[in-house]
Amino acid sequence: MAELLSGKILSEQLTLKQKEKVAELKEKGIVPGLAVVFVGEDPASQIYVRNKGIACETIGIYSRTIRLDADCTQEKLTETIEDLNKDKQIHGILVQLPLPKHLDEQKTLATILPQKDVDGFHLINAGKLFTNQKGIVPCTPKGILFMLKDAGIDLAGKEAVIIGRSNIVGKPAAMLLLNENCTVTICHSKTKDLKEHTKRADILVAAIGKAKFVTADMVKPGSVVIDVGINRVDGKVVGDVDFEAVEKIASYITPVPGGVGKMTISMLMENTLEAACAQAL
Ligand code: NDP
Numbered sequence: 096m097a098e099l100l101s102g103k104i105l106s107e108q109l110t111l112k113q114k115e116k117v118a119e120l121k122e123k124g125i126v127p128g129l130a131v132v133f134v135g136e137d138p139a140s141q142i143y144v145r146n147k148g149i150a151c152e153t154i155g156i157y158s159r160t161i162r163l164d165a166d167c168t169q170e171k172l173t174e175t176i177e178d179l180n181k182d183k184q185i186h187g188i189l190v191q192l193p194l195p196k197h198l199d200e201q202k203t204l205a206t207i208l209p210q211k212d213v214d215g216f217h218l219i220n221a222g223k224l225f226t227n228q229k230g231i232v233p234c235t236p237k238g239i240l241f242m243l244k245d246a247g248i249d250l251a252g253k254e255a256v257i258i259g260r261s262n263i264v265g266k267p268a269a270m271l272l273l274n275e276n277c278t279v280t281i282c283h284s285k286t287k288d289l290k291e292h293t294k295r296a297d298i299l300v301a302a303i304g305k306a307k308f309v310t311a312d313m314v315k316p317g318s319v320v321i322d323v324g325i326n327r328v329d330g331k332v333v334g335d336v337d338f339e340a341v342e343k344i345a346s347y348i349t350p351v352p353g354g355v356g357k358m359t360i361s362m363l364m365e366n367t368l369e370a371a372c373a374q375a376l
């Protein structure tokens with residue numbers, strides 16, 4: 096039976112450390128600040144934005160949510176970000192994605208100052224990750240690596256297979272694991288014979304967005320299985336992995352909920368604290 100990689104427990108431990116860090120910074124007169132820009136009313140995004148606010152409050156980070164109407168212009172959005180770029184109270188800026196269709200996501204992300212880009216989506220930060228330089232790393236992949244390292248899982252030379260090639264999860268997760276000396280394969284919807292790849296994986300990351308897509312016959316016995324998926328089925332949240340079947344053969348597995356999702360928020364707090372230190376110290 097696989098050992099559980101609990102994002103819940105790990106994130107609770109991190110919260111305690113982060114509270115201490117914030118208290119330390121406050122003694123030096125620095126209050127870390129995070130701004131979340133939220134355009135429109137997407138219900139899932141509303142929940143994510145609320146959770147980010149709660150996390151800030153728990154740790155003692157100053158947080159500000161800027162809500163813009165769904166029909167907001169690109170100019171208004173750019174102007175809002177530019178104001179936050181100049182704002183000394185704000186060390187991290189996050190634009191909640193997805194944006195309404197009429198807005199340009201890449202242009203919007205490029206407006207954020209790279210040192211305030213706590214989601215790590217700016218091209219400068221993406222480029223730094225690509226070239227293995229220190230920059231701000233996207234929260235979900237950073238959380239995945241944190242969990243693997245915390246469990247003492249050896250990464251060098253391991254076969255890592257990522258299902259999913261999004262800019263926010265799949266690709267940065269692949270880069271991080273490559274930088275840790277894994278041999279990395281990225282699979283996607285056009286991959287031929289997916290199972291042939293996944294069966295080789297010592298570390299399998301599922302970031303697809305399809306409930307219980309990864310079945311036991313796709314998994315190598317003894318492997319580490321990281322489930323990034325968040326899918327709502329009959330009012331329940333489930334991952335991309337058929338947890339009940341796969342936990343019987345994997346050596347480690349992340350649950351959903353209580354796995355990668357918890358770490359994503361923790362890493363957002365971490366990135367905000369790091370950004371505050373880099374800007375204010
Ligand atoms: P995207 O929709 O952007 O990407 C999904 C990827 O899965 C694509 O690369 C797609 O391939 C691939 N894919 C789809 N169907 C198949 C298939 N049949 N076989 C192989 N690959 C396939 O999603 P995200 O990366 O944004 O998110 C993935 C999941 O993770 C979602 O459930 C999302 O909710 C969740 N998520 C969870 C987070 C957390 O904190 N836990 C944070 C962010 C996301 P192609 O490129 O060819 O279309």
